[in-house]
Amino acid sequence: xxxxxxxxxxxxxxxxxxxxxxxxxxxxxxxxxxxxxxxxxxxxxxxxxxxxxxxxxxxxxxxxxxxxxxxxxxxxxxxxxxxxxxxxxxxxxxxxxxxxxxxxxxxxxxxxxxxxxxxxxxxxxxxxxxxxxxxxxxxxxxxxxxxxxxxxxxxxxxxxxxxxxxxxxxxxxxxxxxxxxxxxxxxxxxxxxxxxxxxxxxxxxxxxxxxxxxxxxxxxxxxxxxxxxxxxxxxxxxxxxxx
Amino acid sequence: xxxxxxxxxxxxxxxxxxxxxxxxxxxxxxxxxxxxxxxxxxxxxxxxxxxxxxxxxxxxxxxxxxxxxxxxxxxxxxxxxxxxxxxxxxxxxxxxxxxxxxxxxxxxxxxxxxxxxxxxxxxxxxxxxxxxxxxxxxxxxxxxxxxxxxxxxxxxxxxxxxxxxxxxxxxxxxxxxxxxxxxxxxxxxxxxxxxxxxxxxxxxxxxxxxxxxxxxxxxxxxxxxxxxxxxxxxxxxxxxxxxxxxxxxxxxxxxxxxxxxxxxxxxxxxxxxxxxxxxxxxxxxxxxxxx
Ligand SMILES: Cc1cc2nc3c(=O)[nH]c(=O)nc-3n(C[C@H](O)[C@H](O)[C@H](O)COP(=O)(O)OP(=O)(O)OC[C@H]3O[C@@H](n4cnc5c(N)ncnc54)[C@H](O)[C@@H]3O)c2cc1C
Ligand SMILES: Nc1ncnc2c1ncn2[C@@H]1O[C@H](COP(=O)(O)O)[C@@H](O)[C@H]1O
Numbered sequence: 327x328x329x330x331x332x333x334x335x336x337x338x339x340x341x342x343x344x345x346x347x348x349x350x351x352x353x354x355x356x357x358x359x360x361x362x363x364x365x366x367x368x369x370x371x372x373x374x375x376x377x378x379x380x381x382x383x384x385x386x387x388x389x390x391x392x393x394x395x396x397x398x399x400x401x402x403x404x405x406x407x408x409x410x411x412x413x414x415x416x417x418x419x420x421x422x423x424x425x426x427x428x429x430x431x432x433x434x435x436x437x438x439x440x441x442x443x444x445x446x447x448x449x450x451x452x453x454x455x456x457x458x459x460x461x462x463x464x465x466x467x468x469x470x471x472x473x474x475x476x477x478x479x480x481x482x483x484x485x486x487x488x489x490x491x492x493x494x495x496x497x498x499x500x501x502x503x504x505x506x507x508x509x510x511x512x513x514x515x516x517x518x519x520x521x522x523x524x525x526x527x528x529x530x531x532x533x534x535x536x537x538x539x540x541x542x543x544x545x546x547x548x549x550x551x552x553x554x555x556x557x558x559x560x561x562x563x564x565x566x567x568x569x
Numbered sequence: 570x571x572x573x574x575x576x577x578x579x580x581x582x583x584x585x586x587x588x589x590x591x592x593x594x595x596x597x598x599x600x601x602x603x604x605x606x607x608x609x610x611x612x613x614x615x616x617x618x619x620x621x622x623x624x625x626x627x628x629x630x631x632x633x634x635x636x637x638x639x640x641x642x643x644x645x646x647x648x649x650x651x652x653x654x655x656x657x658x659x660x661x662x663x664x665x666x667x668x669x670x671x672x673x674x675x676x677x678x679x680x681x682x683x684x685x686x687x688x689x690x691x692x693x694x695x696x697x698x699x700x701x702x703x704x705x706x707x708x709x710x711x712x713x714x715x716x717x718x719x720x721x722x723x724x725x726x727x728x729x730x731x732x733x734x735x736x737x738x739x740x741x742x743x744x745x746x747x748x749x750x751x752x753x754x755x756x757x758x759x760x761x762x763x764x765x766x767x768x769x770x771x772x773x774x775x776x777x778x779x780x781x782x783x784x785x786x787x788x789x790x791x792x793x794x795x796x797x798x799x800x801x802x803x804x805x806x807x808x809x810x811x812x813x814x815x816x817x818x819x820x821x822x823x824x825x826x827x828x829x830x831x832x833x834x835x836x837x838x839x840x841x842x843x844x845x846x847x848x849x850x851x852x853x854x855x856x857x858x859x860x
Contacts, residue, residue: 339681339812350685417651418660441647443682446793447663448642448697452619452651461723462619462652465644477727482644483578483788488728501794502780534660538688540680543819551842553831558850561825561841562857568744568802568823569768569858 362439751807
């Protein structure tokens with residue numbers, strides 16, 4: 327079972343500060359691994375542990391992505407490629423870069439997150455399934471291999487569906503699928519010494535999309551906060567009106 | 570201007586059609602007969618999967634040359650959006666909650682996990698729309714209803730488990746009492762219900778409450794990855810107000826927060842707040858409401 331796991335590195339969104347005009351200051355923010363990418367890594371490593379094989383991680387990012395790849399190694403990923411040149415969230419471009427790389431690596435299964443934590447696009451799964459012409463199973467909360475097929479429990483809005491598909495396939499995972507492991511110090515040290523393959527791409531971003539603003543949502547709330555018992559009376563008054 | 574809308578959820582389809590009604594001519598592909606919202610044509614399908622639905626959308630688009638393709642950002646909608654974005658080699662703007670057209674198209678969407686709103690001028694033709702953000706409005710005229718003939722799919726369903734959907738849709742509720750981890754246990758919901766009942770409201774919850782602890786059914790989850798609600802009144806009880814939760818309540822008219830930690834971020838995002846123990850504040854409020 328050879329598995330490719332797609333890992334995104336994002337800025338640490340909890341550290342975003344706003345400037346005087348309420349715009350996000352994104353320069354020099356600490357970076358971290360996308361939440362669902364970690365669930366994807368955990369899912370891939372668990373499958374390897376159960377069925378054998380090799381897990382390859384791919385990040386389309388910048389040279390700073392080595393920290394995320396080392397984290398992936400510590401969690402159990404065997405080989406890693408960082409493709410430099412990522413500038414911004416543009417799923418069509420990301421899928422082109424990733425699929426070009428995926429085509430050069432032998433695989434039975436590709437695992438990624440259902441929606442990444444910064445853009446929430448959720449588009450990569452479909453883009454890649456189309457580019458690579460493989461089956462797509464989405465929002466997985468359980469993955470099992472049976473006689474060369476993969477059975478995936480998909481969580482959707484109204485039901486949980488178990489779907490079967492031949493391999494190779496691409497699977498996007500939901501956060502509920504697992505609890506990503508916290509590697510111990512030995513694993514982290516060993517990961518630090520492992521080789522990471524770093525490559526370039528000559529992909530060009532277009533300018534068909536212009537950002538007019540990127541501000542914190544307007545806050546017009548009244549923010550009347552009571553710290554004493556008077557609050558109960560005031561709030562009860564308001565509740566009586568709306569009820 | 571003509572657009573093709575896809576949704577595998579009748580409610581979401583209704584919201585999207587209502588939002589674009591009179592802005593352009595609308596054809597809809599849906600698994601529900603959404604003929605009351607102002608679309609010209611509704612193509613109703615069954616047994617749709619990501620492969621045969623993508624093929625059908627592309628076929629319709631080739632035939633009718635729509636200006637825009639708009640999909641609801643459901644699990645299936647996002648898969649199809651990605652597939653057709655690749656097949657048409659057209660970029661897709663994901664998760665928008667506003668689409669204005671005066672000359673150029675200007676869209677809005679949350680970014681950085683809900684921390685900011687990106688306002689963009691775009692030449693894109695494909696969009697996904699997060700559910701529950703527009704209001705569906707029925708009109709008098711009915712749409713033409715046609716059965717969509719889909720190719721057979723390569724996917725096979727082995728088993729299907731309906732979720733215990735709890736009936737009342739919180740995206741339509743006028744009054745919501747929403748509980749968070751501060752409640753401590755499932756049993757304590759009993760202590761909140763008198764407030765819910767006194768206000769004739771609906772109960773909802775944060776993600777840990779609905780997903781991790783399952784104190785409430787999953788369809789009661791409010792937030793970025795849950796439902797976006799728009800009640801007249803939202804009362805957050807024992808909810809800290811993390812950014813992913815707030816993304817679900819931006820359209821509430823009035824927000825009241827009850828939390829024992831006066832530094833809880835929810836107090837920055839509420840209209841009225843009480844710093845106090847919910848186990849005493851809630852009963853006192855109920856008592857006062859009875860009078
Ligand atoms: C990708 C992603 C998507 C997410 N999507 C969502 C989403 O859709 N919806 C969502 O809600 N979350 C979502 N989250 C989770 C979110 O980040 C928070 O973890 C979550 O909202 C916290 O829930 P909470 O406020 O109930 O719990 P906590 O943050 O633990 O807050 C509990 C609060 O209760 C207060 N409290 C405790 N005891 C009492 C008492 N006796 N009286 C009064 N107050 C008390 C505490 O002071 C505290 O503020 C998402 C996270 C990620 C990473
Ligand atoms: N630049 C990237 N490099 C590698 N994997 C990515 C990248 N962007 C997104 N992914 C993967 O795709 C998933 C979903 O992203 P998205 O479809 O953009 O919401 C993420 O959780 C990652 O697993």
